[in-house]
Amino acid sequence: xxxxxxxxxxxxxxxxxxxxxxxxxxxxxxxxxxxxxxxxxxxxxxxxxxxxxxxxxxxxxxxxxxxxxxxxxxxxxxxxxxxxxxxxxxxxxxxxxxxxxxxxxxxxxxxxxxxxxxxxxxxxxxxxxxxxxxxxxxxxxxxxxxxxxxxxxxxxxxxxxxxxxxxxxxxxxxxxxxxxxxxxxxxxxxxxxxxxxxxxxxxxxxxxxxxxxxxxxxxxxxxxxxxxxxxxxxxxxxxxxxxxxxxxxxxxxxxxxxxxxxxxxxxxxxxxxxxxxxxxxxxxxxxxxxxxxxxxxxxxxxxxxxxxxxxxxxxxxxxxxxxxxxxxxxxxxxxxxxxxxxxxxxxxxxxxxxxxxxxxxxxxxxxxxxxxxxxxxxxxxxxxxxxxxxxxxxxxxxxxxxxxxxxxxxxxxxxxxxxxxxxxxxxxxxxxxxxxxxxxxxxxxxxxxxxxxxxxxxxxxxxxxxxxxxxxxxxxxxxxxxxxxxxxxxxxxxxxxxxxxxxxxxxxxxxxxxxxxxxxxxxxxxxxxxxxxxxxxxxxxxxxxxxxxxx
Amino acid sequence: xxxxxxxxxxxxxxxxxxxxxxxxxxxxxxxxxxxxxxxxxxxxxxxxxxxxxxxxxxxxxxxxxxxxxxxxxxxxxxxxxxxxxxxxxxxxxxxxxxxxxxxxxxxxxxxxxxxxxxxxxxxxxxxxxxxxxxxxxxxxxxxxxxxxxxxxxxxxxxxxxxxxxxxxxxxxxxxxxxxxxxxxxxxxxxxxxxxxxxxxxxxxxxxxxxxxxxxxxxxxxxxxxxxxxxxxxxxxxxxxxxxxxxxxxxxxxxxxxxxxxxxxxxxxxxxxxxxxxxxxxxxxxxxxxxxxxxxxxxxxxxxxxxxxxxxxxxxxxxxxxxxxxxxxxxxxxxxxxxxxxxxxxxxxxxx
Numbered sequence: 001x002x003x004x005x006x007x008x009x010x011x012x013x014x015x016x017x018x019x020x021x022x023x024x025x026x027x028x029x030x031x032x033x034x035x036x037x038x039x040x041x042x043x044x045x046x047x048x049x050x051x052x053x054x055x056x057x058x059x060x061x062x063x064x065x066x067x068x069x070x071x072x073x074x075x076x077x078x079x080x081x082x083x084x085x086x087x088x089x090x091x092x093x094x095x096x097x098x099x100x101x102x103x104x105x106x107x108x109x110x111x112x113x114x115x116x117x118x119x120x121x122x123x124x125x126x127x128x129x130x131x132x133x134x135x136x137x138x139x140x141x142x143x144x145x146x147x148x149x150x151x152x153x154x155x156x157x158x159x160x161x162x163x164x165x166x167x168x169x170x171x172x173x174x175x176x177x178x179x180x181x182x183x184x185x186x187x188x189x190x191x192x193x194x195x196x197x198x199x200x201x202x203x204x205x206x207x208x209x210x211x212x213x214x215x216x217x218x219x220x221x222x223x224x225x226x227x228x229x230x231x232x233x234x235x236x237x238x239x240x241x242x243x244x245x246x247x248x249x250x251x252x253x254x255x256x257x258x259x260x261x262x263x264x265x266x267x268x269x270x271x272x273x274x275x276x277x278x279x280x281x282x283x284x285x286x287x288x289x290x291x292x293x294x295x296x297x298x299x300x301x302x303x304x305x306x307x308x309x310x311x312x313x314x315x316x317x318x319x320x321x322x323x324x325x326x327x328x329x330x331x332x333x334x335x336x337x338x339x340x341x342x343x344x345x346x347x348x349x350x351x352x353x354x355x356x357x358x359x360x361x362x363x364x365x366x367x368x369x370x371x372x373x374x375x376x377x378x379x380x381x382x383x384x385x386x387x388x389x390x391x392x393x394x395x396x397x398x399x400x401x402x403x404x405x406x407x408x409x410x411x412x413x414x415x416x417x418x419x420x421x422x423x424x425x426x427x428x429x430x431x432x433x434x435x436x437x438x439x440x441x442x443x444x445x446x447x448x449x450x451x452x453x454x455x456x457x458x459x460x461x462x463x464x465x466x467x468x469x470x471x472x473x474x475x476x477x478x479x480x481x482x483x484x485x486x487x488x489x490x491x492x493x494x495x496x497x498x499x500x501x502x503x504x505x506x507x508x509x510x511x512x513x514x515x516x517x518x519x520x521x522x523x524x525x526x527x528x529x530x531x532x533x534x535x536x537x538x539x540x541x542x543x544x545x546x547x548x549x550x551x
Numbered sequence: 552x553x554x555x556x557x558x559x560x561x562x563x564x565x566x567x568x569x570x571x572x573x574x575x576x577x578x579x580x581x582x583x584x585x586x587x588x589x590x591x592x593x594x595x596x597x598x599x600x601x602x603x604x605x606x607x608x609x610x611x612x613x614x615x616x617x618x619x620x621x622x623x624x625x626x627x628x629x630x631x632x633x634x635x636x637x638x639x640x641x642x643x644x645x646x647x648x649x650x651x652x653x654x655x656x657x658x659x660x661x662x663x664x665x666x667x668x669x670x671x672x673x674x675x676x677x678x679x680x681x682x683x684x685x686x687x688x689x690x691x692x693x694x695x696x697x698x699x700x701x702x703x704x705x706x707x708x709x710x711x712x713x714x715x716x717x718x719x720x721x722x723x724x725x726x727x728x729x730x731x732x733x734x735x736x737x738x739x740x741x742x743x744x745x746x747x748x749x750x751x752x753x754x755x756x757x758x759x760x761x762x763x764x765x766x767x768x769x770x771x772x773x774x775x776x777x778x779x780x781x782x783x784x785x786x787x788x789x790x791x792x793x794x795x796x797x798x799x800x801x802x803x804x805x806x807x808x809x810x811x812x813x814x815x816x817x818x819x820x821x822x823x824x825x826x827x828x829x830x831x832x833x834x835x836x837x838x839x840x841x842x843x844x845x846x847x848x849x850x851x852x853x854x855x856x857x858x859x860x861x862x863x864x865x866x867x868x869x870x871x872x873x874x875x876x877x878x879x880x881x882x883x884x885x886x887x888x889x890x891x892x893x894x895x896x897x898x899x900x901x902x
Contacts, residue, residue, distance in 0.1 A: 021896065027562065186562070263896065276897035354562040382561045389568050389626060390668035394839040396566070398846075399790070403896040408844065409888075426895045434560030441566040442668075448558035 019271040021264045022404040024256040025435045027186045027355070029225060034314040034321040035189040039197055041325050042311075043338055048116040048329035049101050049366040050076065050087055055153040056160045057083030062114055068095045071125035073305050076114050079148070085161045086151045089125075090307035090327035093118035104332070104351035104365045106358045113366065116329070129303035135208050143212045143300060150299030151306045151369075156180055156260070156289035157352060159370040162296065165288070166212055168281035174213040178269055178280070178287040179206055179220040181229065182253065182260035185353025188373040190310035191290055193323045195222070195229035198294050199236035203248065205293035208300055210246045213286060217247040219269045220290075223259060224252040257355060258433040262287045264402055276429050291372075311335065311367055315350075317376030319343040326367050332374045333363040347382045350375040354382065355434040385443035397436035397446060403429045407436035407446050414453040419460060422453045430454075568667075571788055572627035575834065578783045579634055582775030582830065586638065589696040589768035592712040593642025596719055598634055600646055604653040605633035612662035628667045632656055635675035635834060639827065639874065640682065641693045643710075643718050643734075648689055652678040672881045673841045676874040683871060691870055695735035695760070696768025738766025739826045740870045742817060751814045765824030773829040780833025792849035793842060793856075794832040798823060800857030808865070816865070828860065831873035841881040848884075848891035856880050 053059035060077030070076055070089040077087035093116045100110035129146060132138060138146070148163035168174055179202070183191040195202060206218045220237075222230050233250045241248065253259055253268050263274045265287065272283050280287050288296075291309060298304040307328055314321035319340030326335060332351070336342065350357035351371055363374075397407035406425055413421035430450045437446040586594045609629040610620040623629075636652060656678030664670045683690045694710065710718065714725050724730065736744065738760045745755050755761070762770045783789045805819040822828060827835075836842060836856050843852035856876040863872035880887075 022893075267896075273897045276895065278897065348557070348561055350559075350561055352559075355560045357559055357561065359557055359559070359561065377561060381563065383563050385564055387622075389622070390666060392568060392571075392628070392668045392839050393842075393844050394571065395790070395844045398844065398893075404893045405895055406845065406892060425892075426898070429895050429897065432559075434562075438560045438562055438564060439566065440564065441568045441571050443564055443567070445558050447560070451558070 017271075018251065018253060019268055021259075021267045021402050023398075023400045023402045023435060024258065024264075025400050025438055026255070027257050027438075029255070030186040030314070031189050031192065031225060033187065033316070034312050034323060035192055035226075037322045039193045039310060039323045039325055040338070042327065042330055042335060044091060044118055044120060044122060044327070045330050045334050046118060047096075047331070048090055048093070048118060048327060049113045049331060050090065050116065050329040051101070051103060051111055051113045051366060051368055052077045052087060053111055054087060054159060054328070054368040054370065055085040056158065057081065057085070057164075059112065060084060060087045062098050062112075064095050064114065066095050066098060069093070069119075070095060070116060071123055073128050073307055074125040075149075075151075075305070076116075079161075083161055083164055085153050085163075086149065086305075087114070087328075088151055088305040088307050089114075089116055090329050091116070091118045092121050092123040102362055102365050104358055104360060104368065104371055108361050113329075124304075128305075129299075131303050132300055135300050136211060138300070140212045140214075143208065146303075147296055147299050150295065150304070152292060152295045152299055153306070153369050154289055155291035155295065155309055155369060155372070156262075157356070157370050157372060159368075162288070162292055165286060166209065168213075168286065172281045173284060174215045174281060174286050175217065175284045176270060176286075177206060177209050177213065177215045177218040178266055178285055179218060179290055179293060180260060180262065180265055180287055181220055181222040181226075181233065181290040182265055183226070184223060184255070184257045184260035185355055185357075185373075186257075187314050187375055188312050188353050189314070190312045190323050190372050192226045192229045193312075194291055194294060194310045195226070196232045199229075199232040200239065201294045201297040202233065202290050203236040203240045204301065205295075205297040206248060207240065207244050207246070208296055209286070209288065209293065210244065210248075215246065215286070218249070220248070220250045221253050221259070221265050221269050222250060223255045225255045258402055258431070258435065261402065261431055261433060263431070276426070306369060309367070309369060309371075311371060312373040312375075313339045314373065315376040316378045316381055317342055317344060317346045317349075328367060328369055330367045331363070332360070332365050332367060332371075335367070335374055336363055336376070342376060344378055346376055347379040347384075348375075348377045350377065355438065356432065385445075388444040389442040391440075391442050391444060394441060396439040396441065400435040400439045402433060402435060403431060405430060407450075410453070411444065411446055411449050414449040417456065419453060419457050422450075423457060427453055427457070568626045568628070572631050574783065574786060574788045575631050576627065576634060578779035578788075579638070579776075579834065581778045582772055583634075583638065585768075585772040585775035586642075589698065589772065590642045590694050591697060591710050591715055593644075593694070593710070593715040593719060594637065596716055597637040597640060597642060597644060597649060600649050600719070601633035601637040601653050602630055604650050605629040605636075605657050608654055608657040609662070612658055613666065616662070616666070623666065626667060629657060629661075632661070632674045632678075635830075636678050638830060639675065639679045639871075640690060642715065643692065643694060644682075644689060645722050646719050648682055648686055649719075651685075652682045655681045668840055670840055671884075673835060673838045673877055676835060676877050679871070680874050680878060683869065683874070691737075691740065692730070692734045693737050696766070698767050735760070737826065737870060738769055739864060742821075743864075743870070746815060752817060753814065764818075764820040766826075769826065770824040773824040776829040776833060780829065783833060783837075789833065789837040790846070790849065792846055793837045793853040796850045796853030797832040797836055797857045797860075798828065800854040801828060801860055802857075804858060804861040822861070822864070826864075827871065827873035831856070831860070831877060835873065836877050836880075838877075841877075841884060843880075843884045843887045843891070845888050845891045845893060847893065848887040851887050851891060852880050852884060855883070 058080040061080050063078045064070055064076045071092045072089055074089045075086045076089050079086045096117045097115040101113040103111045144163045144166055152162040153159040181191055181195050210218055230252050237248045237250055258264055266280055266285055267273055274280050275282055295306045308325055310323055311326045312323050313335045324335055349360040351360055352358055352373055391408055393408055401407055410422050410425045410427055432447050434447050606624055606629050610624055613620045613623040656674035660672050660674045660677040661670045717723055741760050742755055760767050764770050780794055784791055801822055802819040805822040808816040809818050843849050859876035859879055860872040863875055
């Protein structure tokens, strides 16, 4: 499996040892569209639409009101809960609305956002955290707190709160930090440009994380189609190597989609596999996107929260493709206008890459912390696949699957809504990378079927839990009714008891009453029996009375 | 600004079903040329007939099922079935038997199971075996290879295009010829018959039916299909697993018996280059719809076909072992798949 044996030809550095994962696809390289020019600072928009949910976890809660003046970097949404992140104003101005707005989300549903009318001053908030000259002075908790306060989330697309990821727990020692500079989706070049521009900040950020986690080494994976980024990063490592004991290594990896998947990259760089349904921390690894790491440097060294990111605007449907440093909350339409607008016929507008990106209904959606690319594809670039043909079981999908799944079997069972069977085929190991659908000669939208099956499975799980709760409620109610019935009867008996003492002197009558009460009087009970029963009842009297009064 | 809303991926797809099928048709060319060279124009006539019948049957059936006929024809899968069927049957097969075989293949084996992608059996082989069982004589009457040695030794005559067409359409031989004069056993058949009557391999090898490594003429046909198959592997329409495991298991098994007793068992290369081994390994067993789909499953699937082929050729009652081997393992394919699922990423280590 190893690509090259660990031959120590160079005295300084052993030849990088890389592993392979199963499958993957070679995609046409479209990076040259947007990586030729540098990064431009995006215009300061008149309005910023800052979503309250820009991360996995609970959405932030607004902590400003309409009419408030806010500064750049001021927290305007507080995190709710541990797995959550604050959001900040990305420029100074006035909050004009807090309302639902269209989002770059597959559902196409609007989500709450804070809308700021900018004042053009772009003034930083006066109360930002103090810059820290030497991050070694801060301990892990203090660093995590700063990173959390800065609203750092994974900028690779998953947007998991970074401080949570950097807190694997005491029983989970981390030895390796993996930096993801792979950017394996075609077209997207923002991380490439970021690594060229801010290599020093990225390496500093890596050192901060190494210090925070107490990890020994940092492996930085970059696909070999980004030679300039690799060179810049290697140089930054060389400049900073003296300041750290940890081994920091930049590894050029072969260009193959989806090498940028966290689990795939860890496999390539370390040979280890993240367990199914597990996280990298379980094998002593933490993986961060290079953009996230640069944001950590901003947060720790400069006290700046995450208010801007690099975004690629590209595709042949864009007049002048390129990269921008963009304030979070800028509408995609502004970036497209800054790129010379649309050119030619537009087939699709996508947030993200062509393989995993989200199809946008409108360009009036904000750039969020997770938006790495706005992609306008022409019909030639994204031809209508036409109606799906029947699966001919050619197995191309299984050959392409990086998780080594059997996509066609999963498809059959997903189509038949046989959810148990799809899960038997490890549906939840699917990373939805789209390789299977990409190579399918029948043009079946395979990933769509897996998303459907996942959603159905979750829905069924929820339903099962709901029905379990309903069942418990029902059983509790039955038990209560039964108890009440028992108590009612007991009360009745108690009343009868209250009557019986008067007739106690007449045994025959007492027996008759007891018998009627017991079994309709078909078999009159014998006197001693009835006497016993009546004593029992008398004995039970106070107990039932108290029980009765309680209810 | 508005685009169509679809699920990712949004990329252009590199393959289409019809392109895959077309590649298979193209890959058949070298073998077909060799067949025409050695066995006459009947091969081409059969191919044309089978194609017309197959496309017609496909269109009618798809229409009858209430679906548009054109897309079904355009996927070219019926054409592939027709061509493989035509290559498998003798070049002089009467037209109505071709029709019958194709109808069985397309209507019953393919469309009644739900059309492309749903048939559990390889349609071409099912059609062929149907004829083989129902009309054993007509289906096993082959022309001898058109090589001087054979023609002289056996006093045989080769058929012209017109003769072939007349034979196929009317069943009439040219007046001066008899069936004995145009037909010959296939090398495999010939070997079996003679081995059964205790003739030693060394003697059988002297027969003019035998060429360099396989049957006279047949070895070139096999070489043609091998070339086409390698092409398909090269452009990744098929993977190496089924052909390699099939040929390897057949060769290994034949080799063991040959080493043990070369007088009564033919050499492994004879097995590979006579009859349908190459065509079967690269074009028929690899039919994705009816074959095993996991990679390890394909190795098992191919190897077991090799075993069945060797067993039927050596001890069985039918001359065409490949068709039976493929069909038998088609039945087993789902089970093989079930037991050969790959280790999913992150699910424990294999080593």
